[in-house]
Amino acid sequence: MFDSFIHFLDDRTPLSAPAGRLLVVVALFAAAWLVSRAGRSVARSLLAWHERRHREAGLEETGKIVNIKRQETLVGIIRAAITYVAFSAAVVLSIAQLLGGVERLTALAGASFALLITAFAAQRVLVDVIAGTVMFLERWYSVGDTVVLQTAYELQGVVEDVSLRRTRLRALNGEVIYVHNSQIAAVRLLPRGVKELVVELFVSDREAGERLVAEVATIVPEGPTTLVRRPWIESVEQLSHDLTRISLRATVTPGREWLVESFLSDLLKERADEGLIVHGPVTLAVDERAARSFARASAATRRKDARARHDEAPSVA
Secondary structure, three states: HHHHHHHHHHHHHOOOOOHHHHHHHHHHOOOHHHHHHHHHHHHHHHHHHHHOOOOOOOOOOOOHHHHHHHHHHHHHOOOOOOOHHHHHHHHHHHHHHHHOOOOHHHHHOOOHHHHHHHHHHHHHHHHHHHHHHHHHHOOOOOOOOOOEOOOOEEEEEEEEEOOOEEEEEEOOOOEEEEEEEHHHHHHEEEEOOEEEEEEEEEEEOOOHHHHHHHHHHOOOOOOOEEEEEEEEEEEEEEEEEEEEEEEEEEEEEEOOOHHHHHHHHHHHHHOOOOOOEEEEEEEEEEEEHHHHHHHHHHHHHHHHHHHHHHHHHOOOO
């Protein structure tokens, strides 16, 4: 079939060899480029259509958001696959054109030094493609996820694009980071894309402590790359007549935890009346799913320890 196609190209070329063959090679790569551009345009159109379709979806609808990101990732993978297939076909047909047919190419493939060099150079690409395929099938992450990639360095950012060979991140400072998929040893994924922090504050006066928190909350910055949500009081517990524990909660962009750990804590101390803050602020990272998982694990450990103590206790005659 391929030989018939090669002969067809030769017959349709107005120039004689070798200029005619070179013209065919150029035409093959031009066709591969057009196919890759067409695939990219179709992918952009699909993403734009999908975005318009789900524009009204609220951010709280986690299922819809996950589905959208998953489909965007699939479109990116298909787009890259079309490009690789188009240029691979152009390379094979070009070599066959220069050698005089696919049958001759097959006969010379084992002994061709050029093909060996090409295969050696493509080894890294093949490893990247296999790694990318495995990560996609196992759903490590999707477009739009906030991740920390463990490579030779720790890389953190939002996944902007994924292909079979590489992953593109957008860092918090605006830098674009490209990573070969085979270089990714592990991935830390933030399911919601943000960090939840709790600040424990012990004060001597409940009303004054609540006023302090409300005042400071209006000062700290709020935005998609700073505090996603300003601090708010989650709970207040009156421990004694002159001791109250106030629990604050704040949502920050990954990498901006210092806004709560340092900046917010310093503001609370600076603006508090003398003697108001008895202890703190103390900052802790929280995640509901992690808390439930550790609660189950600690409960199982406590039951195991209780059984062990019961077995070791001396029996009463």
